[in-house]
Structure formats: C-alpha cells, structure tokens
Amino acid sequence: MSAADLYVIDYLLHAKPRSFVIRTANMNNAEAWQWASCDAGISPIPRPGRPPLKRYSKPMAERFGVTEVQWRASVPLIWEEDHAK
Numbered sequence: 001m002s003a004a005d006l007y008v009i010d011y012l013l014h015a016k017p018r019s020f021v022i023r024t025a026n027m028n029n030a031e032a033w034q035w036a037s038c039d040a041g042i043s044p045i046p047r048p049g050r051p052p053l054k055r056y057s058k059p060m061a062e063r064f065g066v067t068e069v070q071w072r073a074s075v076p077l078i079w080e081e082d083h084a085k
C-alpha cells in the first residue's frame with residue numbers, strides 16, 4: 001500500500017465540520033463529493049462486485065446539506081528506529 005492510497009476528506013454537514021479518511025485507488029473532486037455523501041448518510045456505500053449505484057453530484061449533495069468538500073492525500077507516516085535507544 002502506498003501513501004497515495006489514503007485520502008482525507010473534509011466537509012461541512014449542515015454547517016458542522018466533518019472529516020474522515022478513506023483508502024481508494026483514485027480520488028478527484030467528483031469522488032470526494034460521492035464519498036462525503038456516503039459518510040453523511042445520504043448515499044449508500046457501494047459494495048464490491050455489485051452494479052454501480054447512483055452517484056451523488058455536488059448540486060445533489062448540497063440539497064441535503066453537504067457543502068465545502070475538500071480532499072487531500074494523507075501524509076505518509078515515517079517510523080524511525082533510532083528513538084528506541
């Protein structure tokens with residue numbers, strides 16, 4: 001697993017800040033809005049091997065109170081062995 005597989009998504013749900021981490025192969029603005037909608041509980045979480053579900057776009061998510069979706073790659077964690085001495 002590379003560090004680029006983990007992303008942090010920040011958004012507002014009815015003006016209250018929410019944040020979560022997700023592991024996915026690719027991320028863009030449309031994906032971030034979809035996953036924020038899933039985290040907010042307005043869109044079902046897709047299951048692997050099943051037909052794709054209806055995707056929530058930015059305008060649709062905003063109707064349900066999801067706003068200001070931002071995403072970023074997570075920072076890689078570097079373990080240093082020298083601190084054990």
